[in-house]
Amino acid sequence: MRIVCPFCGERELGEFTCLGDAKPLRPAAGASEDEVFDYVYLRDNIAGEASEHWYHGGGCRAWLKITRNTLTHEISSVEPAAGVGARQVAK
Amino acid sequence: MAEFSWLSRSPLEHVLVVGAHGARDVAPGISLTEVRNFDLIQVMARRGKGAELANAAKVRFGMAAPDLPKAVSASDVTLIWSGPDQFLVLSKSGKHTIDILSQAFSQSASLSDQSHARALISVSGAKARAMLAKLSSLDLHPAAFPIYAAAATSIDHTSVNLWRGDDRPDGQAVFNLLVFASFAESLWHTMLDSAAEYGVDIGYSGELG
Numbered sequence: 001m002r003i004v005c006p007f008c009g010e011r012e013l014g015e016f017t018c019l020g021d022a023k024p025l026r027p028a029a030g031a032s033e034d035e036v037f038d039y040v041y042l043r044d045n046i047a048g049e050a051s052e053h054w055y056h057g058g059g060c061r062a063w064l065k066i067t068r069n070t071l072t073h074e075i076s077s078v079e080p081a082a083g084v085g086a087r088q089v090a091k
Numbered sequence: 092m093a094e095f096s097w098l099s100r101s102p103l104e105h106v107l108v109v110g111a112h113g114a115r116d117v118a119p120g121i122s123l124t125e126v127r128n129f130d131l132i133q134v135m136a137r138r139g140k141g142a143e144l145a146n147a148a149k150v151r152f153g154m155a156a157p158d159l160p161k162a163v164s165a166s167d168v169t170l171i172w173s174g175p176d177q178f179l180v181l182s183k184s185g186k187h188t189i190d191i192l193s194q195a196f197s198q199s200a201s202l203s204d205q206s207h208a209r210a211l212i213s214v215s216g217a218k219a220r221a222m223l224a225k226l227s228s229l230d231l232h233p234a235a236f237p238i239y240a241a242a243a244t245s246i247d248h249t250s251v252n253l254w255r256g257d258d259r260p261d262g263q264a265v266f267n268l269l270v271f272a273s274f275a276e277s278l279w280h281t282m283l284d285s286a287a288e289y290g291v292d293i294g295y296s297g298e299l300g
């Protein structure tokens with residue numbers, strides 16, 4: 001499997017680390033215990049297109065947001081995660 | 092109070108043996124040269140200051156810092172792309188030290204002095220690409236990796252900054268590698284093993300290529 005890093009170009013899988021599901025969003029301060037439990041522990045086991053965070057640790061050290069089909073490993077999009085480089089973190 | 096003497100030594104001092112290595116019955120296909128005594132500063136733009144850093148770099152170096160995986164060179168400095176909104180400043184003779192650069196980039200970037208934290212190895216020779224192909228998954232063909240192409244990549248599970256410098260006078264390509272000092276010895280042995288079959292000419296230099 002190869003990933004086309006938006007900064008470095010096409011690189012082998014060994015340069016990347018998968019963090020996992022990019023969908024969960026940190027609950028607001030004061031959220032209920034159930035919401036925090038969901039955020040920390042509960043993940044969907046997706047058969048199909050999944051949105052994931054990957055880290056290009058063996059290259060430019062940027063965090064990437066990747067859409068990957070878990071059945072075929074086909075990657076349909078790779079984009080920088082929020083706040084990569086000097087970018088402002090998206091509100 | 093004890094007196095300390097801070098000597099700067101090459102991380103490869105104990106393993107680099109000048110001379111021939113590997114196959115002896117052929118003309119050396121690989122030249123491995125360690126470059127010693129350089130100034131190396133990591134420059135990273137602060138949040139939202141990418142454009143300011145680009146402007147400050149243009150003022151300081153008289154050329155645009157690379158925003159793509161490339162290196163750019165002036166007479167006394169080389170800027171090497173190392174990731175989004177960041178680059179390395181490689182120079183000699185104290186012209187671009189951290190003290191000088193931190194003035195120039197005080198408003199736009201965070202700086203970190205890497206001068207004694209990396210080893211710089213220059214690989215060239217007729218078999219340089221064949222040897223690097225054993226270690227790297229990058230396409231180093233001249234069409235894909237021309238002069239001044241750069242990459243942040245992994246070689247032998249070790250992070251390196253790799254870029255192509257000016258060709259040697261005999262037309263051979265030169266690949267420069269910056270590696271963390273503590274991994275330099277390990278990578279050096281790996282490179283020697285990979286290069287041995289082609290015959291290696293080992294040396295070191297105080298000059299940037």
